[in-house]
Amino acid sequence: MSEFVDSQAVREYLLGLQERIVLRLETLAGHPFKYDAWEKPADATLGGGGLTRIIEGSALLERGGVGFSHVTGKQLPPSASAQRPELTGRGFEAIGVSLVLHPRNPHVPTVHMNVRFFIARHQDDRPENAPVWWFGGGMDLTPYYAQEEDARHFHASCKGALAPFGAAYHPRFKKWCDEYFFLRHRSEARGIGGVFFDDFNQAAQLAERYVQVYSNDWHGWRIIGAANFALTNLDKALSAFTNAVHLGDNQSCVQLGLCAWKLERLDVMTEILPCVFAAKDNAKSEKDKTDAVGTLVIYASNAGREDVFVKALTDVHPSEIAAREDLTDIVLIACDRFKTKELLPFCEKVRALSKNSTERKQ
Secondary structure (H helix, E strand, C coil): CCCCCCHHHHHHHHHHHHHHHHHHHHHHHCCCCEEEEEECCCCCCCEEEEEEEEEECCCCEEEEEEEEEEEEECCCCHHHHCCCHHHCCCEEEEEEEEEEEEECCCCCCEEEEEEEEEEEECCCCCHHHCCEEEEEEEEEEECCCCCHHHHHHHHHHHHHHHHHHCCCHHHHHHHHHHHHCEECCCCEECCCEEEEEEEECCCHHHHHHHHHHCCCCHHHHHHHHHHHHHCCCHHHHHHHHHHHHHCCCCHHHHHHHHHHHHCCCHHHHHHCHHHHHHHHHCCCCHHHHHHHHHHHHHHHHHHCCHHHHHHHCCCCCHHHHHCCHHHHHHHHHHHHHHCCHHHHHHHHHHHHHHHHHHHHHC
16 A cells, blocks of 8 residues: 555545644533543654544533644554564554544433544655555544443444445455454453444545534434433433434434423424324334324323324224333323313223233332
8 A cells, every 4th residue: 555645645634634623522411521632752763643532421421532634754553564574664644533522311322423534654765665554543432331222323434434435345254344343352352243344445434424423413312312311411312313303213203392391382283293102103112102102192181182192092902001101101191181072982992901900019
């Protein structure tokens, strides 16, 4: 890999990448990063410096760092020259961006990403001693509570980032990551993996992808919304779920409705009714279905919409309601409010099932 490369252009690109990541995270977290510019001492083995950006104590991120570094040395470190013995003794530049993010909500995974550039230069500038350069890096996800949907989404995003460069890259880099982050002393993987690569000269697209994953995709916005909802940051949750809905995620309408209800935004709940009904009708699990029913019944009770109450319970069995204590109370309150004749048998069945369940627990 001895074609010409402008290390200054790489530096400017990676500084810009760090800035884009930080700005996007500040927007999502609603909290500023701190700056720490640093330089190596004049008598240090390595020269150069960098810029570290740290965030602590935000509602979304308990702690996180996005670092940029540009260091130089008179000799490549052994780890770099071990696989390239012909480069031993060359001076080098190393430029990179790395990040580690620890969300406050344990249901949001920790993420690591880095992209780095090396260039090894010989003191003798004859053609046979032309500079040798390469990129390396990767990213991986470490969930505290693993969710298959999150894992599939993350790997699909990595695959999509590499797709423009050829179909062979993702399986190769995914396998490399699985092997690299395997904890042999514990015989287990670290997290769910991701991608890892070295000796590569088209890595920048991957670094950009992390910024995109949590901003241009409904799944990422749903995660951010759930984190803020759990922390009762309702305005931020409302904004995140709204973005998810606009990007086509009907299921986020359910959480968006709950946020709107807690914020007394009946206008928002009214606007998203068709979306919540779609979430109910297309639910992939009984929980998703009854979550949607709960949001609809809450709206019906607060808006005095008996028609919505009736429609919400269409194709719902009393046992599905009685199986959840939180939902049972919501539905029975609405039953007592509306006293809808056609739903009286349904309501009585829910009441009876709920009473039997309570007696069994006692």
